[in-house]
Amino acid sequence: MTVTLRPVAPSDCDLICRHRHDMFQAAGDHKAAKAALTPAYRNWQQHALQSGSYFGFIAEVDGAAVGGVGLMVVDWPPHQLNPDVLQRGYVLNVFVEPEHRGQGIAKDMMAASDAAFQKRNVTHAVLTATDQARPIYEKDGWQQTAQMAKEIR
Template sequence: MTATLRAVVPSDCDLICKHRHDMFLAAGDADAAAAAMSPVYKAWQQQALRSGAYFGFIAEVDGTAIGGVGLMVVNWPPHQLHPDITQRGYVLNVFVEPEYRGKGIAKQMMAAADAELKRRGVTHAVLTATDQARPVYEKDGWQQTAQMAKQVF
């Protein structure tokens, strides 16, 4: 199945928030799902869409949104693995409605994401994957890294 992809626009804010919410619920993270619908997240999302800091694609079938992928370009210091790279693409909010999963929609969206990052001169990208999604990304050439996180109090 092939979906029609269109660029995200500021009026997609509620849809992106809903996809993010449903993405976290599908991953079993009810707390993150609730945070995705918070006024703070929505305000951040609206500002990022308006400024162009958040861009990406919405997948549609027969005019109905069935998925999406978000992208950002983040300034990043060079390091030994990428000594000449000062920015990274950040892929987030990858979501496909359950009834459309397994039909190549995510692969189509990720190919468009790769092309858009390349068009913007970005040569290295990162994302956070659930255990469920990791095999899908690995088939597309993504590799697990040793990145860790912590809450700073």
């Protein structure tokens, strides 16, 4: 089996939305899975792809998409641990089809992501990991941080 990675394109919008849905569904987050299929998310995703603010890779086997990873560069204030860092890479929508997991595809996508961030001079990246995926990311050098969220009404 030969896996190839290609850059995401605006024509991948439906695929990315489906991957996002399936990613949240597999994690047991049914509200987030449902949100991934809303017109609001699809419109955001299409705009982000067209503007280039969302980039990343689609993994293919024999021309069929089997996974993907999304990347963004976001402005970020300097922090005591990274006082000179004004932007962070943001990794999202990491997904590999169940029948292709355990074959190193996610590892290849994450290595390509690191290279894409390096090309953009991004030296610090963040992502949100499920409990299931956290040990995999930790093996690749990711460290857990404390983050909280609040809805402002």
